[in-house]
Amino acid sequence: MTGAAANTTSGTPLDTPEYNIDRSARCPLDPAPAMRARQAEGPLVRVRLWDGTLAWLVTGWEEHRALMSDQRVSVDPFRPGAPKLSPGEVAAIDVLKKEGKRSTGTSFILMDDPEHARLRRMVTSAFTIKRVEALRPPTQRITDGLIDTMLAGPKPVDLVEALALPVPSLVISNLLGVPYDDHEFFQANSKTIINRETTAAERSAARGRLVDYLDGLLGEKLAQPREDLLSGLAERIKAGELAREDATEMGVLMLFAGHETTANMITLGTLALLQHPDQLALLRDTEDPKLIASAVDELLRYLTITHGGQRRVALADIEIAGQVIRAGEGVIPVNEIANRDPSVFPDPDRLDLRRDARRHVAFGFGVHQCLGQPLARMELQVVYPTLLRRIPTLALAADLAEIPFKHDGFVYGAYRLPVTW
Template sequence: MSGAAESLPEYPLQRAAECPLAPAPAVQELRAAKPITKVRIWNGSTPWLVTRHADQRTLLTDPRVSDDDLDPGFPYVNAHRAEIAPVTPRLITNTDAPEHTRLRRTVNGPFVVKRIEKARPAIQKIVDDLIDTMLDGPNPVDLLTALALPVPSLVIAELLGVPYKDHDFFQSSSSLVLDSTAPPEKAREVSGALSAYLDNLLGEKMTDPGEDVLSEMGGRVKAGEMTRTEAVHMGVAMLIAGHETTATMISLGTLALLQHPDQLAVVRETEDPKVIANAVDEVLRYLSIVQTGVRRVVKEDIEIGGVVIRAGEGIIFDLHAANWDPEAFPEADRLDVRRPARTHQAFGYGPHQCLGQNLARLELQVVYGTLYRRIPTLRLAAGIEELEFDHTGTTYGVHSLPVAW
């Protein structure tokens, strides 16, 4: 192995302990000096790392950039993902057009803005009820367990048609599947249990359908529009993604706003839903919690930024680096909830952009627009240096967030 290869940065890069909400200093240095460069990942392979906002937008919409995780050059997040790729059904998370287009069409309906917006009153009630319980309970409290985890878990359970009484099972299972340090055999066991659980539930929905996404997918299975295996694995993916990321954004977003009281005041005191919506997008930009990057592989040679990425080489898109790119967002290191931030890439970009982004935005709008108004004296009950941050999962967050009022 050459000295040059040995000296490549190890990805993911490490954040600075004194600035836990900022991107890793090294990734910001790379964006300025080598915006398209090679890095080393867990298995010794050396994919390209893309850090500029504009370059990411160009490549994530290029049909030569593929989501095919069966390609030998695909830069897997961890050993578990590499191991299960050959036996994972083709889904919206690992296919390209036209197959991706077909699959996306089968599940896109419940997540369009008009349908998601109808859930606002129900989500508002969930949030209000949980805050009522918080106010009647102990003070201080862990916001993660009191609000951040229950909100998206209740919402995705209702949307999918999954009994909320099983939330402990799917929360713990999801966390383990996403944990980069988990033994592959344990992750495989848990993935199998989740799939079996959803398969059984899907079977029930196909016999006795309700007004939920699993029932809708069950209907598509019966109509021959998708296979049962596709529906099960799509349900597992939605269940995992539907609560993990939003829970993290509720807790970490609250931390970010508490660290910026002037910005928190804007959110707390406004009655304009557009201001809240914009604040949500700015917090999404500022935190960009997906810390393992978006992973792709190149099917044909691509020249960009003076670099040639060869067919078969992997690419990692560091979303946080792009969302702190000063060319896209002047003074990007400053949290400014009035900033026009909708062009952020916290949900990715292009045809594989996050399916559940409209739902996530709605949940965050309700939480941010309610929590700080109802508990105006909310504050951290510990120093930020005392918080334990999670570096092991797909998303970056805190293990607990003690708050008081």
Template sequence: MTDTLTDTASGTGPEPGYPIDRSPHCPFSPPAGLRELQATAPLRKVRLWDDSDAWLVTRYEELRALAGDPRISSDILHPGYPQVSQGSLERARRQTSFIVMDDPTHARLRRLVTAPFTVRRIQAMRPAIQQLVDELIDTMLAGPCPADLVREFALPLPSLVICRLLGVPYADHAFFQRNSAALLNRNSAARATEAQRILMDYLDGLVGEKLARPADDLLSVLATGQVGPGLLERRDLAAIAMLLLVAGHETTANMIALGTLALLRHPEQLAALRATDDPARVAAAVEELLRHLTIVQTGLRRVALEDIDLGGQLIRAGEAVILAIDAANHDAAVFAEPDTLDLGRDARHHVAFGYGVHQCLGQQLARVELQVVYSTLYRRIPTLRLAADPAALPYKHDSIVYGVHELPVAW
């Protein structure tokens, strides 16, 4: 490591609580308290909701080192794992997904769904995604003005895409969007647990339908090829489907809305993006927005399997670790003037999708969706503007995934 991490276990006072609240005046940047820890105590124990503690890693270099270290476990059922909320362990005991498992189980289950998310397969979806974007814009322009960009555009687009890919009826979108949002809420354990049960029951029933009447979709392929004796149980496939469905629309929807808000608040950057027809520049803009916004705001949760020396500080076996990717993406040692949104920056090495073997499976799909949106929406509606006081917007401070609940816009 470039710097020695010393005297960070006790710091200069009591352990700070985590997550740290964002400043209402800086909605696009990591919390000021997180940045302060990055500058003064980049490996520091923090206090969690249940009064347990965890090592918080805020620098880019150390975060990547730990994220790629096989001595760090992603197993949510492992003793010492830093749970996000009161109900997360209970829900994990009932049903969990491969993103919170370790190899070899993680690798085996992930391989089942890797093929549809390759770069080649996702690029082949670009024309269909472009058509959906254009149709949604046409519908929004034909409707009332102002409009809520979240409801009319940001949420429907990735929902439509992931529904078509999986074979989930889009007619059920209000149902699964409502329960997905509840599942990601950190402040209502009972509602999140109920949302998990509801979604699992729904998807388990859908898997049964695919077994009986397979169609041309991913769930049908998995149901007919992977469910059976010695393979997956129906409930296991339903858990995989829930992961893909929830992650496949919630994250991208929040990036569309929050990215649009950030661009409207930075008109010079928006003008540069609107003026270009260079796919490489659009792709670079997407990477910078992913870095700048980093919408996963509760960190990547891990637990040490062995003693690990990180820059002179010992993380002991069994101790909890949280990798603060939002802070790492604003590390000035890696990204010059990190709080500045610069669409011309080379931000490809950001960690918004994580790092290592658990890196986001759907990252290529998210990239293509965002590239199509950011290259189309502002050119189709060049007069797009915010139709609300930015300070009064309802931000998702209570969710694992950051964003806005609604975004009133006009044109």
């Protein structure tokens, strides 16, 4: 930054590029043009955030994985120097500090080890490959039932409401022991929480409603346990292994993450396939489970719905990519641009369902990588080929420019996806 002009009030170099995640209306499934420009400058570059502070933007796949697995990097947003991507994030943290909260209400995902590891271990067994595979037949039945309803009804149909949201909502509701009849309630509050334009008061209120709701369900499981994940957490409360507040927040996290992210992947993955008919035909016409699994990983890489980057702060000086990240400096590893790193994924802007994309970072990396990724993969492996086989003439019922994308969310997707056949 030598020789850079400085802002006299903040000392921020004015020629440092702004952190910009705005995607192009012409290419809404691609990372933001500004992210591409930063990646062309190098795997680790400085950017200026909305409040004038600087942070390290990580665009390289190798550097992304290295920093995401480095114990000298903290995920705790309460630490000084942790980057905040909007005024709403700052306000939300301030509200939690005033309330005396020790976490953001998203449970262990924004905690460092050892507390992160202690809490995460309590629910890991529910997401093992063996447990998830046992959910494949009921997921198939759910998917087929919803498609039956689509085929019996009028056209066009909104794929989000007809299929993308109900499938993961039903699956996670059954896994947790949450009544699916309450899905409109938890979906609406989840949307409020992840919207970048939500005020701190609105986000706090939505979080409070979900916390109260899950706490009430935990109370029921404490009195009458069943064969579900919330009942398992209730047993840990009884055994003195887990505080009820922590159990409640874990329930909120799994309910929210278990439906919102997969719903957006179903929506955008279907759209991407409709835009690439050769790839759609490949997935529709195969029964090879290895090819289906490969196709899902490629769609995860290509789309990467986590929108705008992870937030970290360095706890010590770290030398990487010819730079030194100083202790207390913010770090933003961006999943969507790391997954378009041409040194790892040749011709990265091409959707290729035969590509070996297993090394993607759509679920993050390191100790904080997504706990529910086996469940998400299984659901996508069921939904995509089932939808394409049962409705082989599936087509968009609107121009791409008319689709309302979630540019305002921390999870990227589309609010609606009109389809016909």
